[in-house]
Amino acid sequence: MAASSDRNPPPFPTAEESEPGLCDMADADSDEGEDIFVSNSNPVSVSRGVSQPDRVSEEPSDLFSEEAASSTAAKANGVHSDDDNDLFADTNVELSTDKSSSSARKEPSGPRHASTFTPSPAAMQPTSLEQLEEEEAKDSFDVDVAVTNPEKIGDGMNAYVAYKVSTRTSLPMFRSKVFSVRRRFSDFLGLYEKLSVKQSLHGCIIPLPPEKSVVGMTKVKVGMDDPSSVEFVERRRAALERYLQRVVSHPSLLQDPDVREFLEREDWFEDKFQEVENEEQQLRKLHVVVDSLVIHRKELCGNTAVFAKSLAMLGNSEDNTALSRALSQLAEVEDKMEQLHQEQAASDFFIFAELLGDYIRLLGAVRGCFDQRMRAWQRWQEAQSTLQKKREAEAKLLWANKPDKLQQAKEEITEWEARVTQYERDFDRIGMTVRKEVLRFEKEKAKDFKSQIIKYLEAMLQSQQRLIKFWEAFLPEAKAIA
């Protein structure tokens, strides 16, 4: 880590300093001789982002080690308005109203994170090429991303593929060292779109995500099992991974809050959906094992019956009277055991296995609700983008001075504004409903499981008690052998 971790104001610009950039800016920006670097070096990050986009910054870890505590409160690119010495405290923060392709399950507050602010009046201070290259070399492979586990969510034309985006990092600005989220292709596109319009990143080479493919995706939606679909998904997965790797290797992009949010932000719905999916998977696994148990129990049943008969035959052959009797008695006990195993197998199936089967299906229904909410979000986002288009159209008409069409355009805008409001309301409402329903479902499930499990165990208990009686009845017979 460079020397900026200590709080002393950097000296006047001399090339020896490891952070010449800072000094330069200080000179350029601050009118006072006062050092602006006493506290969190926030302003530095701002100005760097704004005034010197072509300067490769120092190791981000340097910078963010100080702001770790407040990183989650990031409102604009590293601007911290709680800082007295922040030159840009009143910087304009704008909501970006990007297309709907942003993270599907994010709360609408997602795009609240700033993406633009006014450029600083500070002039750019070009540094030597040498210094640039030096900074380049200190590259931060402190972040590793992977895109894995493509999973088809939903059915038919509404289906999509969700990928697991896993991040491994040592950077303190992230919430933990290892984490993962689920993102779909449109989320990746949305990230690109957000980054590409950001003024702060103008001039930066923004990596490109893979291209859309209607044909490819349709095939996947319809049926994912054929090799060409599998190949398509795999190509896309790999391309998305490379895309993300390029994004995080770009120091400016890595600092970008949208990027960070893309990598790590989860919300209740995201988490819950994940939980539901995991649970469904585990229940399926359990169901398989319980099925196996049922089969084995039935086998035991059959084997016991067969053995009982064989033992009865042996008893008939036996020439010692008492032993012959005992063998016949034992054969009868085994017969009764068969009956018990039979009943137990029924219990295994009708109580245990069916319970699991029911909940596997019900969890599918829960996932359906989440999908519905998702579609409501999409509708809202699409309406927003249509509204934007209408506004642009109106602006064009104004420019082209066509007053007759203008009226219609204005009407359309009003209509779409109403729609946007409506859809937003719908989305919020469905979100609340889903949340309530999920909680209700969980309560019911706990109750249901408890009562069914108790039922299952009580049946087993009865079975074991009868078993004891059978063997206790046999014991004197065995002792009577002489």
Next chain:
Amino acid sequence: MSIIKPSFKNTGFNKLCLSYCRLRSVSVDLNHDASLLIDIPDALCERDKVKFTVHTKTTLSSFQKPDFSVPRQHEDFIWLHDTLVETEDYAGLIIPPAPPKPDFDSPRDKMHKLGEGEATMTKEEYTKMKQELEAEYLAVFKKTVQVHEIFLQRLSSHPVLSKDRNFQIFLEYDQDLSVRRKNAKEMFGGFFKNMVKSADEVLISGVKEVDDFFEQEKTFLLDYYSKIKDSTAKAEKMTRAHKNIADDYIHISATLNSLAADDMTANKKNLEKLSDLFEKFRKVEGRVASDQDLKLTELLRYYMRDIQAAKDLLYRRARALADYENSNKALDKARLKSKDIPQAEEHQRQCLQKFDKLSESGKKELTSFKGRRVVAFRKNFIEMAELEIKHAKNSVALLQGCIELLKSN
């Protein structure tokens, strides 16, 4: 009561070393003659080879020392058995059945499958499955030690066989027995025995029986043998199904555990308790299976082999009878031809003597065999019933406990 103190050194799937001490014979208590006490206090298993430590304590002067141990392999036991079978003098005795070769195939195959399926299980599940498998290895091991021990104890408690010279060598000779084992003969002997086995049924049934006792025995033993062989096979299948259920309980417990770990709702406790129950259950079910195996399946299996040994005695006697009848015919022929009459007479006399001796000792042996069988069945049936009751009571307690916990939530 059996006390087992195994020490495991698990060095991968292909090699399992087990060392095992102090299991007393569970089947029939044969060590009641203090003048010659034999046991197998220790055994070592490496790959397929099992090395038994045969320990002898004796007051007999025919032995060099009063207390000594030798290492022996399975093949040594087979050698001893075959030598006894081929000794003419013992033709009228039931030679205790040879112990079967130690068979670790079943647990070894399972170990392989477990290794292949490792990726699909949680670490915990895998560990438990491995534990189960190790228990299975131990059970197989226990059985094979027991069966080898019983073989020797049968010999030591037999008034005639205990004095056999080869038996003494087996117990005492502190070098490797393989030199004495004449492998070629053993192989041939085995082949001959197998060939003979299929013929003996025919021979035994074909010979005209003069003695009611043996007539009855023949009918009884032939019939009983086929029935008990059938029962043994079926009992084994039954035991195996029990083991499968115990294994299923492991998987169920592990999956429930994963579910509970990820569950953030009120259901978590339900799942945890059920997982815990199944974990305890699998141990109970495992014990039920292995106890049933020892007390029932192994009992039937042992007496199946014993009855085969009794049948072998009948066969030898039938052969002696056939020899005697042939010698009569030869004598008649000699008399007709007036040639070699004294030899024919001598031969006939010898055959009769042999036959009478066999019949006499055979009757004694078969009668005591009956008694022995009845005693063994009684003992094992009682023990099995008691164990079943014990395990079921244990299960009842576990179930009641779990139900209580669930209801109280």
